[in-house]
Amino acid sequence: MSLNYDLPEEAVMMRDSVRKFAEAVIRPKARELDEKQEFSPEITKQMGELGLFGFCIPEEYGGNGIGYVPYMVAVEEISRVDGSQGATVAAHNSLGIGPLYYFGNEEQKKKYLPPLCTGDKVWGFGLTEPDAGSDAGGTKTTAVKDGDEWVINGSKMFITNASTDACLGVTVQALTGTRPDGKKEYSCFIVENGTKGFEARTLHEKMLWRASITSELFFDDCRVPAKNMLGKQGEGFHQMLDTLDRGRLSIAAMGLGCAQGAYELGLKYAKERKQFGQAISTFQASAFKLADMYMEIEAARNMLYKAAWLCDNKRDEYKVLSTMAKLYCSEVAHRCVNHSLQLLGGYGLMKEYDIERLYRDQRLLEIGEGTSEVLRLVISRAIGCYKV
């Protein structure tokens, strides 16, 4: 009888390699890109060369097929240094590449996946709308069949990786009719960048993830060929939910990485900073903060890796675990950036110190891909709270 908590040796090597890359390539540029609100296609391409895109995609489509556990480790290591680049990796893999691979047909996979897996191109995922966030059922974007084409009208909000020349296209969910049971019917479509009637505009002046590109999508009588439907008509809602279940893993990994990065910055500073003639890490008020951070990060990491392991082993329980991991990791990150910034005091408020950026980067994690409130609803439903 044995329980093994060791990461595979290759995953440890991957962590080393990704950390080295993040420290050498991303850290020196992160502050400037954040300040200038600049998405970097170069870094995206370099992350592609490192192998950070296509974790669950077989080699025949250009992926590396190594699974969710190493994917978590990679997102964690990038996010430990910078939330923006972590967001590019998480969104492109889970939301861009994921649905194309899981629901696309052979022709679509062969056409789109290879350039997405190299990092030459990125792909957006259009679910959220200006008036439909947590209530995804409130989607207003429509697609109407006209001969051999679908005509899409509507708009999407807060879409990562869509308004850049590096964007190859987007997956968009639209209302396509009414199901036999009277409920709304949703389907997903592939819309290539440059399609007439489709426009993606960059959203500027974000508080965080400023070097990740966030867009608003507009569809104005946008016509796509019928073969651009992803999967079958009416599967859109299920496809989106499935994508979000898996996507939560990567947001959890971003939270874990952010927490780890904040903890390390806090510990280093507290050991160096002297007040009243001694390092502030020797004051219990500081030391206990660091002890709490260390403990919670350990718990968060165990929960996330377990969820990823369940996902790799195609076990359905991963859905609740990924929900809990996303909720927990993002809230641990909240507490860690808060403690760490407190340890840095006034310096923590200055842009010169990375904790200032991590503090901002953390905030989205409790909102995107399921708010903490919605996630608590999902968990409480799963344990049967409302079936009395």
Place this chain on the structure above:
Amino acid sequence: MNIYVAIKQVPDTEASLLVKDGVSINETDIKWILSPYDEYALEEALKLKEKIPGSTVTVISLGPNRVESAIRTGLAMGAENAIHIETAEPFPDHKIIAAALGNAIKQDAGYGIIFMGKQAIDDDSYLTHIYLAEHLGIPVATNVIAFNHDNGKVVVEREIDEGAREKIEMSVPCVVGATKGLNTPRYASLMGIMKAKKIPIKKLSLQDAGIAQLDNKIKREKLYAPPEKPQGRIIPGEPEDAVKELVRVLKEEAKVL
């Protein structure tokens, strides 16, 4: 061309080292890495392989079991073969290390260029590449900051005193001792790491590598950390008095004036 890269596993630059028994470090909880100068050597070897079709890069290392992870890193970066000369413990006589490496390379295949770091960042000996060339009877360039291979000849630039450079030409086979600035080593890609896992490592004993008896001519007497820096001292008082006191301290206590 069969290109070889001799690599060494060393403690991470950020590891805090403790002396165990007066002559060696406590290896518990140390994170081990590929010596950074060897990364420059490996990168140059990989670039050369890409330039000369049909070339192979073999990494070779000597040391205990743990060395295998440095070898795997070398394979993950892009080497396709590996040799591990297994020893129970590391030992300090670089002449023997070089002889074992040289013998193993000689019996492996016809060798072209052998790259290695000019030094390992743990013992800073700057010896092995020179001994290796001597053992094989081939030329060596140390402190190499630029490398070029054309028409069967090697031209390197060596960094010498105060950043001045010396350009030399060598015949092949030869040994190149790489220094910082030669290139920017690539990162081991995740695909490379997966591929490296499947490559068999050729294991040799010291006897296999032609070292019948371990006749160390060098013995480490003592290993010790530098003494801790004494605390700075602040001389209080008005500037005029403080300066007087400072001069007195420098004269009488520090005896530097």
